[in-house]
Amino acid sequence: MARWMTAAWALPLLVLASSCRGAPAVRGSAALDASRVMSEVRDRTRADGDTASLATSASSRLAAGPLDVGSAVEIALAFNPTVREGYERLGIARADLVQAGLLANPMLDLGIKRFPAGTEIEGGLVAPVVDLFRMPIRRRIAASRQRAVEAEVARDVVGLVYDVRRAFLVVHEARAIVKLRSDALEAAKASLSLMESLHDAGNTLDQNRTIEAIGAARAALDLEAARSDEAEAVEDLVRLLALEEPPGALEIEGALGTAPGEGLDVADLAARAEGASWDLRALDAAVCAARQDAALVTRDRAMWLRDAGLVGKRDHGESAVGVGPHVGLELPVFDSGRTARARSAAVVRQLLAQRDARRLDVRSAARRLEARVRLLLDRERVLREQYLPERNQLVKDILDRYSMMQVGAFEVLEAKGHELDARREHVQTLAAAWRARLDVEELLAGRLNDGMVSRAGLPMEPEHPHTAGGH
Amino acid sequence: MGTTRRELMGRAALGAALVGLGARWAHAEGEGMEGAGAAPKPITAQGYRPTTTLDGKTLPYRMVDGVKVFHMVAGDVEHEFAPGLLGRCWGYNGIVHGPTIEAVEGDHVRIYVTNKLSAPTTVHWHGLFVPSGMDGVGGLSQRPIEPGETFRYEFTLRQHGTFMYHPHHDEMTQMALGLMGMIVVHPREPKGPLPDRDYVYMLGEWAMDPGVWRPDPNEMKDFNILTLNARAFPGTSPMVAQLGERVRIRIGNLSAMDHHPIHLHGYAFEVIETDGGQVPTSARWPETTVLVPTGSVRVVEFIADNPGDWAIHCHMTHHIMNQMGHGVPNTAGVDVTQFDERLMEHVPEMNEIMEAMMSGDDMDKPPPNGIPMIGGTGPRGYITMGGMFTTLRVRERLPESGDVGWYDAPAETQARPASADELRTDGVDPTSATGELPP
Numbered sequence: 048m049a050r051w052m053t054a055a056w057a058l059p060l061l062v063l064a065s066s067c068r069g070a071p072a073v074r075g076s077a078a079l080d081a082s083r084v085m086s087e088v089r090d091r092t093r094a095d096g097d098t099a100s101l102a103t104s105a106s107s108r109l110a111a112g113p114l115d116v117g118s119a120v121e122i123a124l125a126f127n128p129t130v131r132e133g134y135e136r137l138g139i140a141r142a143d144l145v146q147a148g149l150l151a152n153p154m155l156d157l158g159i160k161r162f163p164a165g166t167e168i169e170g171g172l173v174a175p176v177v178d179l180f181r182m183p184i185r186r187r188i189a190a191s192r193q194r195a196v197e198a199e200v201a202r203d204v205v206g207l208v209y210d211v212r213r214a215f216l217v218v219h220e221a222r223a224i225v226k227l228r229s230d231a232l233e234a235a236k237a238s239l240s241l242m243e244s245l246h247d248a249g250n251t252l253d254q255n256r257t258i259e260a261i262g263a264a265r266a267a268l269d270l271e272a273a274r275s276d277e278a279e280a281v282e283d284l285v286r287l288l289a290l291e292e293p294p295g296a297l298e299i300e301g302a303l304g305t306a307p308g309e310g311l312d313v314a315d316l317a318a319r320a321e322g323a324s325w326d327l328r329a330l331d332a333a334v335c336a337a338r339q340d341a342a343l344v345t346r347d348r349a350m351w352l353r354d355a356g357l358v359g360k361r362d363h364g365e366s367a368v369g370v371g372p373h374v375g376l377e378l379p380v381f382d383s384g385r386t387a388r389a390r391s392a393a394v395v396r397q398l399l400a401q402r403d404a405r406r407l408d409v410r411s412a413a414r415r416l417e418a419r420v421r422l423l424l425d426r427e428r429v430l431r432e433q434y435l436p437e438r439n440q441l442v443k444d445i446l447d448r449y450s451m452m453q454v455g456a457f458e459v460l461e462a463k464g465h466e467l468d469a470r471r472e473h474v475q476t477l478a479a480a481w482r483a484r485l486d487v488e489e490l491l492a493g494r495l496n497d498g499m500v501s502r503a504g505l506p507m508e509p510e511h512p513h514t515a516g517g518h
Numbered sequence: 519m520g521t522t523r524r525e526l527m528g529r530a531a532l533g534a535a536l537v538g539l540g541a542r543w544a545h546a547e548g549e550g551m552e553g554a555g556a557a558p559k560p561i562t563a564q565g566y567r568p569t570t571t572l573d574g575k576t577l578p579y580r581m582v583d584g585v586k587v588f589h590m591v592a593g594d595v596e597h598e599f600a601p602g603l604l605g606r607c608w609g610y611n612g613i614v615h616g617p618t619i620e621a622v623e624g625d626h627v628r629i630y631v632t633n634k635l636s637a638p639t640t641v642h643w644h645g646l647f648v649p650s651g652m653d654g655v656g657g658l659s660q661r662p663i664e665p666g667e668t669f670r671y672e673f674t675l676r677q678h679g680t681f682m683y684h685p686h687h688d689e690m691t692q693m694a695l696g697l698m699g700m701i702v703v704h705p706r707e708p709k710g711p712l713p714d715r716d717y718v719y720m721l722g723e724w725a726m727d728p729g730v731w732r733p734d735p736n737e738m739k740d741f742n743i744l745t746l747n748a749r750a751f752p753g754t755s756p757m758v759a760q761l762g763e764r765v766r767i768r769i770g771n772l773s774a775m776d777h778h779p780i781h782l783h784g785y786a787f788e789v790i791e792t793d794g795g796q797v798p799t800s801a802r803w804p805e806t807t808v809l810v811p812t813g814s815v816r817v818v819e820f821i822a823d824n825p826g827d828w829a830i831h832c833h834m835t836h837h838i839m840n841q842m843g844h845g846v847p848n849t850a851g852v853d854v855t856q857f858d859e860r861l862m863e864h865v866p867e868m869n870e871i872m873e874a875m876m877s878g879d880d881m882d883k884p885p886p887n888g889i890p891m892i893g894g895t896g897p898r899g900y901i902t903m904g905g906m907f908t909t910l911r912v913r914e915r916l917p918e919s920g921d922v923g924w925y926d927a928p929a930e931t932q933a934r935p936a937s938a939d940e941l942r943t944d945g946v947d948p949t950s951a952t953g954e955l956p957p
Contacts, residue, residue, distance in 0.1 A: 250848040453843035
């Protein structure tokens with residue numbers, strides 16, 4: 048009765064298992080799988096380069112001249128250990144698939160026992176018959192797991208491509224900030240120098256000189272911090288490019304682009320992101336494998352026959368050899384298999400829950416990114432078209448007042464300092480808009496990164512306690 | 519020290535630009551503003567010498583049944599403080615300040631006041647002995663004159679002297695925008711000789727930064743346009759007198775917060791009158807500077823017996839500056855060229871401005887409505903004065919055209935560089951830091 052119940056319970060799992068996508072035709076080598084994965088990654092990430100044309104090391108490529116973002120991606124794809132590690136995972140999955148298609152070897156037993164009356168010889172050739180029945184499911188499981196690995200590797204490679212693009216962007220941003228901080232320091236030093244000339248002439252308070260000195264020191268600290276950020280940004284890129292000995296000064300081409308929204312299509316982003324997700328594809332494959340694994344467990348429990356073969360024996364004192372068939376049966380006395388079946392079913396449900404969670408993450412990230420990219424694009428436009436021109440106009444207005452001797456040079460420099468702050472905010476906002484765009488592209492290329500599901504603050508112009516004003 | 523930025527930008531470029539731009543603006547004030555004539559004004563049938571309100575006017579009247587009838591209209595006026603500096607002010611009869619009311623002791627006057635302002639107003643006859651109901655204090659003496667209304671003031675002039683008029687309703691705002699004027703009541707029976715020249719001045723102060731078009735009534739301390747009859751040098755007209763003439767100068771002060779010590783070069787004068795009445799002859803003493811407190815009038819008189827061009831100005835030095843920025847750092851004793859150089863280095867817009875000024879491109883920009891802090895061109899260089907400054911030009915004989923020009927001092931009376939021979943003869947060592955002379 049229990050056996051029938053087990054069989055009835057297992058049937059739906061078998062049906063589910065059979066509904067999973069079939070295993071791809073077995074091909075000759077893991078390299079082909081990697082090629083297929085890389086081809087799809089390239090299609091999705093538009094990383095259209097030829098790694099074969101690269102020199103034997105990233106350093107030699109870098110020596111050829113300033114690095115553009117496309118070359119950086121190609122170097123990373125060629126040399127970053129993440130890609131190599133991915134290839135190996137594909138190879139392992141491929142080997143697992145082949146292994147799953149092989150029957151277990153038969154066992155030859157031979158026993159010799161000596162008695163006073165003679166020698167008893169016993170032998171047998173036994174094959175694990177159950178393997179004949181398990182192999183097709185096992186192959187499907189391995190194929191599903193291979194698909195999962197392919198998806199995971201593709202996801203990681205997509206991540207690498209966008210990590211490189213982000214790192215490239217961050218270096219551009221950091222260098223722009225260093226330039227602005229440097230300008231701010233020069234202006235602060237000029238302000239200090241002018242205040243010192245007034246102070247030396249006995250025209251102003253110690254306090255005013257001190258305030259300008261504080262402003263200059265603050266600007267120097269800010270510049271050092273910006274340089275540190277730049278160094279960290281460069282190091283991030285160097286690591287992604289797998290450079291063991293980074294060049295003295297990494298030369299990179301271009302600057303922050305000015306149109307982060309150009310050609311960006313965020314329509315129906317959630318559905319498109321869900322359809323593209325490598326994580327969901329990997330989890331689909333894992334669910335498939337788990338369901339087939341559950342079917343295998345059920346089948347194992349439905350079949351008591353474990354192995355079969357021929358056995359022969361010559362008893363001592365006998366000259367004839369007795370030959371006959373052998374079967375091995377599992378007796379479900381202590382383990383009826385119910386626990387194993389329950390576990391397999393739980394694994395399936397666990398994976399389905401993980402898939403649901405990931406699906407929610409992807410859709411949430413799509414909504415968040417759509418809102419973020421719209422906000423940042425709008426904010427960048429307002430900064431560029433309204434805020435920065437007005438900040439600049441204020442400098443000119445104050446210069447006019449300086450020309451009419453209504454204000455001193457310190458007010459002009461202070462206004463310039465505010466304008467530099469505004470330009471820094473614009474650079475940071477522009478970079479944030481580019482990052483948001485890259486996130487959208489990455490999501491549509493199938494990878495969800497941690498930043499897409501967490502809150503991101505907006506770059507804001509800081510307070511600017513800059514100058515004593517000189518009076 | 520080299521050329522200062524003020525000289526470079528304030529004088530040459532800004533001044534030139536603003537004079538040009540100012541000329542493009544129609545002067546909203548009417549024609550016929552007074553200058554000093556060549557000859558003294560003839561004595562009237564009532565026996566007084568009419569006054570001259572330089573850069574202003576005298577209010578006309580008509581006689582109706584023995585009453586002198588005047589009409590004052592309060593309204594918006596676009597006023598020119600000096601070429602290139604306009605203000606959206608309030609005035610009477612289209613000018614700022616209002617025209618001088620001139621009458622004779624004992625006259626019965628009827629003054630209609632039409633309010634074409636956007637706010638209620640009144641007129642207070644400052645210093646005149648009028649019936650209480652005619653005193654013009656809003657809410658106390660009368661209800662305010664609403665926009666569009668015309669009020670009638672009528673009284674007999676029971677005294678003679680120099681007085682003022684101004685609103686006494688929201689006067690902080692209305693006076694800050696220009697609503698005020700002078701009143702001269704000539705004695706019915708003059709006791710002394712009549713003046714040959716009788717000038718009337720109203721002292722005023724305004725707050726209007728360059729680029730701003732309306733005086734700021736909220737300002738309490740930082741006034742930056744100081745005026746004689748609502749004009750700031752170089753926009754002030756000169757007084758003239760012929761050698762030996764008796765000159766009377768009536769000075770009223772309705773500045774919001776300041777008194778003004780008015781100093782005349784080349785002369786000593788006597789204060790003969792305040793708005794409280796005549797100063798007895800025995801109580802007068804010679805002065806070269808008369809302090810005119812706000813809300814007061816001082817009348818000084820002297821004989822113009824010293825030919826030349828003589829400055830007359832408020833002796834508060836910030837009151838002889840135009841649109842002075844009082845928040846600028848003290849750069850005295852400092853090489854200020856480094857300020858411009860540093861700005862040109864770190865503020866690229868500075869170069870644009872300088873290039874535009876050099877090329878003259880900024881002439882097409884809208885006028886910033888500002889004038890140089892100091893002065894105008896004089897016969898011997900730049901006159902580094904502004905604001906409450908003008909000249910008294912005394913000549914042996916005045917040309918009939920009335921244009922006296924600049925004084926051509928006899929060579930022996932003209933200051934000039936000392937020659938080496940002169941220094942040597944007199945034992946003057948120009949390299950000395952202490953100025954010691956040999957025994």
